[in-house]
Amino acid sequence: MxxxxxxxxxxxxxxxxxxxxxxxxxxxxxxxxxxxxxxxxxxxxxxxxxxxxxxxxxxxxxxxxxxxxxxxxxxxxxxxxxxxxxxxxxxxxxxxxxxxxxxxxxxxxxxxxxxxxxxxxxxxxxxxxKGLCSGCGANLNVEACRCQKETDPRWAALRELL
Ligand SMILES: [Zn+2]
Ligand SMILES: [Zn+2]
Structure with missing residues (x-):
């Protein structure tokens, strides 16, 4: 214009x-x-x-x-x-x-x-x-990350040894 x-x-x-x-x-x-x-x-x-x-x-x-x-x-x-x-x-x-x-x-x-x-x-x-969790994709503004709850079997094995 x-x-x-x-x-x-x-x-x-x-x-x-x-x-x-x-x-x-x-x-x-x-x-x-x-x-x-x-x-x-x-x-x-x-x-x-x-x-x-x-x-x-x-x-x-x-x-x-x-x-x-x-x-x-x-x-x-x-x-x-x-x-x-x-x-x-x-x-x-x-x-x-x-x-x-x-x-x-x-x-x-x-x-x-x-x-x-x-x-x-x-x-x-x-x-x-807070963005999206790169692990589980959760929208961290509205929901909690679900990553930590999935126990890694290797950690479970290690815990048993201790
Ligand atoms: Zn945003
Ligand atoms: Zn996550």
Whole structure:
């Protein structure tokens, strides 16, 4: 989605507002695409004393799979974006300022980039998720491990000797 801010580039005090729903359902994190629902992007670009400042609130509910116990769960996602925009850059290597292309920029690309950078590298259903037992496969959040109860015959034999 291309947002045109040409009209306010030379108008201090001017602003362009936006309220969009973006589709990031193809954004893949290790085989999981958590953004199954529309991503709401609400914000504005304002000309503040000649500088163009973009602010946006990004919200959605992600559909996640826990890295430890494989449980599926929903997680609210919120992100506040703030970027400066400019029609020309004095320093081409400045990544903090987004260069406008003929007075416009790709809003969805900017938000997509920020969305990917702000995804958690670890997805846990809860901070202290105990995960699955590698031995018996029990979900240790809801059931006890069954491993210890299965006595190893070698230990039983050893106990008899003692
Ligand atoms: Zn979990
Ligand atoms: Zn176990």
């Amino acid at each position: 291309r947002l045109d801010v040409k009209g306010i580039v030379n108008t201090p005090g001017g602003g362009v507002e936006f309220n969009e729903e973006l589709d990031f359902s193809d954004v893949d994190f290790g085989g999981v695409c958590p953004a199954v629902r529309p991503v709401s992007v609400v914000g504005a670009v304002r000309n503040i004393a000649g500088m163009l400042r973009l602010t946006a609130d990004v919200d959605t509910t992600l559909s996640c799979v826990c890295d430890r116990c494989a449980a599926a769960f929903d997680k609210p996602f919120h992100l506040s974006i703030e970027r400066l925009l400019a029609s020309e850059l004095e320093d081409e290597t400045n990544d903090d300022i987004l260069l406008l292309d003929d007075g416009a920029f790709e809003l969805s690309e900017l938000v997509r980039e920020a969305f990917i950078l702000n995804m958690d590298t670890k997805t846990l259903c809860r901070e202290d998720c």
